Amino acid sequence: MARTLSNDLRKRVIEAVNGGMSRRAAAAKYDVGEATAIRWVARYRRTGSWEPDKRGSGAPRSPLDGLRTEILALVEEQADITLGEIVVHLHRAHGVETSKSSVDRFFARHGVTFKKRLRTPASRNGPT
Structure with a gap:
């Protein structure tokens, strides 16, 4: 965006026109x-102002942002909860239609990371 x-x-520009x-x-x-120039003049004629519109929206980026504390509390209560279980909970409790990828992006937006399990150690019985 410019x-x-x-x-x-x-x-x-508006005064010249x-x-x-x-x-x-x-x-x-x-x-x-x-x-x-055409947009500026049209907006001036419509609103009487040459000030630019506000950029961005005031609305939350996602319906999940409004449920931030609840989602984070779910993860706090049950550390091994899956994205699918969070989706089901949100649908049952709030009627929110969402997806696992949306919940994953929600966590990324809010800087929430999860420690992954360590890899299974190599077998002790190596090749002979």
Whole structure:
């Protein structure tokens, strides 16, 4: 995603268009994309503001983020719980439709790691 351009530049493009210049001519004059100038002017006419919209959303990234404490408590209670068991619990307790991969990504997002079992030691009976 492109970076947000300055409000001063947005204001100058919009004022040029309001002063009678075409949106494409204003885009060329201020060295911005034509589609960008068209969107800025449309937004200004719709809202009366040249300020950019907020970036990102305020909504949680996943329904699982709202259940963070419960999921982490499940793992705390039962250290060997599987992803599938967590999925079943969330469906039964909260009606949340999710998948094992979503739960795995939830743990990755929140920096939760699990120590893996050590490998089985090699056999003592080597080749003779």
